[in-house]
Amino acid sequence: MTELCILRYNPETDDEPRFQSYEVPYREDWVVLDALNYIKENLDPTLSYRWSCHMAVCGSCGMMINQEPKLACKAFLRDYQGVIRVEPLRHFPIERDLVTVIDDFMAKLARVRPYLIPKDVKALEAGEYRQTPAELKRFKQYSMCINCMLCYAACPEYGLIPKYIGPAAIALAHRWNQDSRDAGREQRQEALAAKEGVWECSFVGACSEVCPEHVDPAGAIQQVKIRSTVDWYQEHLMPWLKK
Amino acid sequence: MQSVETDVAIIGAGGAGLRAAIALAETAPKLRIALISKVYPMRSHTCAAEGGAAGVIKPDDSLALHFDDTVHGGDWLSDQDAVDYFIAEAPRELMQLEHWGCPWSREADGSVAVRPFGGMKKQRTWFAADKSGFHILHTLFQTSLRFDSIRRFDEYYATELLVDEGRCVGLTAIEMRSGRMCRFDAGAVIVAGGGAGRMFPFTTNGAIKTGDGMALAYRAGVALKDMEFVQYHPTGLPSTGTLLTEACRGEGGVLLNRNGRRFLQDYGMGPETPLGRPVFKTMELGPRDRVSQAFWQEQKKGRMVPTQWGECMLLDLRHLGEKTIDERLPLVRDMSISYMGVDPVRDPVPVRPVVHYMMGGIHTDIRAATTLAGLFAAGECACVSINGANRLGSNSLTELLVFGRRAALSAMEYLHSGARAPGEAARGALAAAAQARLSELMRRSGGTETVAGLRKEMMHTMEQHAGIYRSGEGLAEACVKLGELRQRYRGIELHDKTNVYNTDLLQALELGSMLDCAEAVVQSALARKESRGAHQRLDYVARDDGRYLKHSLAHWRGADVPRVDYLDVVITRSQPGVRDYSGAHA
Numbered sequence: 001m002t003e004l005c006i007l008r009y010n011p012e013t014d015d016e017p018r019f020q021s022y023e024v025p026y027r028e029d030w031v032v033l034d035a036l037n038y039i040k041e042n043l044d045p046t047l048s049y050r051w052s053c054h055m056a057v058c059g060s061c062g063m064m065i066n067q068e069p070k071l072a073c074k075a076f077l078r079d080y081q082g083v084i085r086v087e088p089l090r091h092f093p094i095e096r097d098l099v100t101v102i103d104d105f106m107a108k109l110a111r112v113r114p115y116l117i118p119k120d121v122k123a124l125e126a127g128e129y130r131q132t133p134a135e136l137k138r139f140k141q142y143s144m145c146i147n148c149m150l151c152y153a154a155c156p157e158y159g160l161i162p163k164y165i166g167p168a169a170i171a172l173a174h175r176w177n178q179d180s181r182d183a184g185r186e187q188r189q190e191a192l193a194a195k196e197g198v199w200e201c202s203f204v205g206a207c208s209e210v211c212p213e214h215v216d217p218a219g220a221i222q223q224v225k226i227r228s229t230v231d232w233y234q235e236h237l238m239p240w241l242k243k
Numbered sequence: 244m245q246s247v248e249t250d251v252a253i254i255g256a257g258g259a260g261l262r263a264a265i266a267l268a269e270t271a272p273k274l275r276i277a278l279i280s281k282v283y284p285m286r287s288h289t290c291a292a293e294g295g296a297a298g299v300i301k302p303d304d305s306l307a308l309h310f311d312d313t314v315h316g317g318d319w320l321s322d323q324d325a326v327d328y329f330i331a332e333a334p335r336e337l338m339q340l341e342h343w344g345c346p347w348s349r350e351a352d353g354s355v356a357v358r359p360f361g362g363m364k365k366q367r368t369w370f371a372a373d374k375s376g377f378h379i380l381h382t383l384f385q386t387s388l389r390f391d392s393i394r395r396f397d398e399y400y401a402t403e404l405l406v407d408e409g410r411c412v413g414l415t416a417i418e419m420r421s422g423r424m425c426r427f428d429a430g431a432v433i434v435a436g437g438g439a440g441r442m443f444p445f446t447t448n449g450a451i452k453t454g455d456g457m458a459l460a461y462r463a464g465v466a467l468k469d470m471e472f473v474q475y476h477p478t479g480l481p482s483t484g485t486l487l488t489e490a491c492r493g494e495g496g497v498l499l500n501r502n503g504r505r506f507l508q509d510y511g512m513g514p515e516t517p518l519g520r521p522v523f524k525t526m527e528l529g530p531r532d533r534v535s536q537a538f539w540q541e542q543k544k545g546r547m548v549p550t551q552w553g554e555c556m557l558l559d560l561r562h563l564g565e566k567t568i569d570e571r572l573p574l575v576r577d578m579s580i581s582y583m584g585v586d587p588v589r590d591p592v593p594v595r596p597v598v599h600y601m602m603g604g605i606h607t608d609i610r611a612a613t614t615l616a617g618l619f620a621a622g623e624c625a626c627v628s629i630n631g632a633n634r635l636g637s638n639s640l641t642e643l644l645v646f647g648r649r650a651a652l653s654a655m656e657y658l659h660s661g662a663r664a665p666g667e668a669a670r671g672a673l674a675a676a677a678q679a680r681l682s683e684l685m686r687r688s689g690g691t692e693t694v695a696g697l698r699k700e701m702m703h704t705m706e707q708h709a710g711i712y713r714s715g716e717g718l719a720e721a722c723v724k725l726g727e728l729r730q731r732y733r734g735i736e737l738h739d740k741t742n743v744y745n746t747d748l749l750q751a752l753e754l755g756s757m758l759d760c761a762e763a764v765v766q767s768a769l770a771r772k773e774s775r776g777a778h779q780r781l782d783y784v785a786r787d788d789g790r791y792l793k794h795s796l797a798h799w800r801g802a803d804v805p806r807v808d809y810l811d812v813v814i815t816r817s818q819p820g821v822r823d824y825s826g827a828h829a
Contacts, residue, residue: 012741045738052282052449053290057574058285109388110388114385115385124342127338130354131349132351132352136349144374147285172385179344181344
């Protein structure tokens with residue numbers, strides 16, 4: 001058997017969060033999500049959490065497992081010893097139990113304009129924008145973000161300054177900036193180079209460490225910083241370069 | 244009760260729902276659009292699709308060939324006018340996604356790359372490595388953020404469609420965060436709620452695929468069509484049911500029995516093709532129904548590999564080499580290692596057939612319109628039908644796009660036709676009745692049944708009697724059992740009677756949807772006394788075009804068993820023939 005100690009909080013009935021322990025069977029091939037499902041089905045139908053795909057692509061089941069942000073569907077019981085502590089993702093308000101309020105991320109994502117702003121609009125009949133495998137590779141990694149928000153839970157800056165636009169949103173903005181079909185960098189710069197943009201990042205790199213899809217938001221943030229610095233120099237020291 | 248007034252309400256924000264929303268927003272910027280989903284859009288199950296989306300693009304391919312593959316693959320149960328519309332629109336829709344920035348995999352010259360897929364005679368599957376659905380979903384979702392007219396209602400669970408004088412005029416939904424019910428007054432409603440694979444215990448489908456959209460329409464009086472056709476994907480990981488894409492075989496992977504033999508050659512899909520050089524429409528590139536059936540037969544003969552999760556065949560990718568596997572099938576490698584401890588670069592991966600897709604669904608016409616005025620449907624929850632008795636891999640992602648957009652256009656036409664809106668009193672009464680039904684469930688005490696208990700029995704019944712091969716006897720038993728479970732469902736009592744994010748309530752409602760869908764599956768399967776595509780009867784082994792070249796329609800009748808009747812298939816230019824997946828077909 002394995003013991004899970006789970007943070008419980010129902011705003012209707014609890015004054016504050018509390019922990020509750022459950023004993024579940026140990027199985028070599030089980031992930032924490034399987035254990036939660038076991039509890040939900042057999043021990044306590046009131047436990048609430050989000051999940052769907054069980055294959056690390058829908059991004060629903062991010063939570064703190066022994067204080068680390070993890071996808072519950074990729075955290076194997078076999079990798080833990082002793083009691084496993086399960087809590088909602090850090091830095092987000094708790095809606096109930098392991099379910100967090102993610103309005104903040106949803107709003108920030110929209111602010112970085114995460115869609116193609118094409119150089120020149122092409123008719124569908126004219127066929128595809130050509131993009132070589134090398135050009136694809138320049139942004140592909142950043143397009144793998146599943147919006148699971150583990151990086152926000154890992155980011156100390158986001159914990160201190162909630163206005164910080166944060167790793168995933170910046171990585172996705174960078175994804176579009178790096179796309180050879182796109183010309184929207186200036187429009188995204190407004191959100192990225194603002195006070196709460198990339199400059200809040202102190203390059204701890206925790207975001208990249210916890211990313212289950214190896215998106216490397218920290219790398220994206222550094223690249224945006226460099227580009228923004230170049231922008232600043234061009235604007236202030238070489239104004240004749242501005243179109 | 245809070246109410247929202249909108250022109251078009253869309254239930255479901257996966258591929259089809261998002262495509263519909265964008266089509267509405269682009270075509271009619273002043274239209275008010277409510278995009279309602281029980282999950283955030285990027286959690287929708289479209290994200291789990293791996294292999295790709297079919298659309299004719301290469302010079303050696305043609306619409307006629309895509310038509311033939313689809314109709315043959317569907318064992319002639321597809322409506323051929325719908326297939327024609329679908330394949331003609333497909334390349335345009337995939338190109339549209341490219342113009343919205345979808346990271347399709349590319350050829351060296353920068354053009355879009357395509358790969359072979361089961362049952363397809365040419366390379367026409369557009370792909371983004373092995374995360375095609377994920378990229379399609381996120382491209383659509385992020386593109387939808389451009390439009391202020393798309394108002395999202397994330398984590399709202401739709402409970403009922405509101406029907407007034409024969410027209411769908413809106414819906415009620417529970418806001419999960421507060422538990423409050425919300426009434427949506429809509430000029431038109433599009434259902435894009437996905438499939439129902441969770442009726443079965445072993446499925447590639449995520450937890451959210453519980454047939455809610457199908458059940459909404461069914462209970463509002465729209466028939467569920469061809470529900471007996473449930474697709475088993477041949478290659479699921481036995482531990483979790485996680486899908487290993489058909490692209491594994493498209494890229495040259497092979498299937499072996501315990502003796503190392505590529506056994507598909509013994510089931511009409513031979514002769515054996517050279518290792519690593521897959522040939523279209525034969526051997527490992529046979530259609531999903533045939534490959535899954537071959538597994539079942541071979542298992543009966545004791546030639547499968549025993550594992551702790553049951554008997555499996557082996558998917559061998561080793562000859563592709565590490566570089567190709569990492570470039571083309573990175574997710575497959577990652578998941579095999581994570582969930583099975585097997586690295587496909589070094590060892591064959593044990594796999595077995597797994598419930599994957601519902602060919603059947605809400606009965607719509609070629610315009611994505613249902614028989615209920617003002618109600619439209621698209622995506623897996625709908626049955627147009629282009630997929631017939633067996634869907635070809637990579638047709639469904641395209642279907643989301645083509646018919647998502649079509650549903651939007653049809654909804655707009657309907658709005659322009661100026662159907663009279665019901666008054667506040669009528670709407671209020673409808674919503675109050677829906678609220679009362681929910682409150683009764685919430686308050687009920689002294690119940691004897693639990694969600695988890697009934698769900699387990701339902702899944703067991705479906706696996707036992709509605710699987711790859713079925714018998715009249717087994718199906719009759721399943722019909723009785725489903726009737727009993729639906730009866731017992733009325734005695735369910737919730738453990739959790741609070742309001743905020745109550746997943747006990749949510750799962751109870753989802754179970755209600757699944758039970759209705761499951762009953763439609765087994766009743767339609769019992770009535771169809773023939774074998775066709777994914778519906779194989781041990782007691783009626785042959786296809787019977789004389790009696791069953793027809794769509795089944797299951798009509799909901801409350802507590803009673805559904806009534807099943809039939810509708811002719813639309814045949815335009817391809818008369819039913821033999822499905823030939825031997826190497827001789829070329």
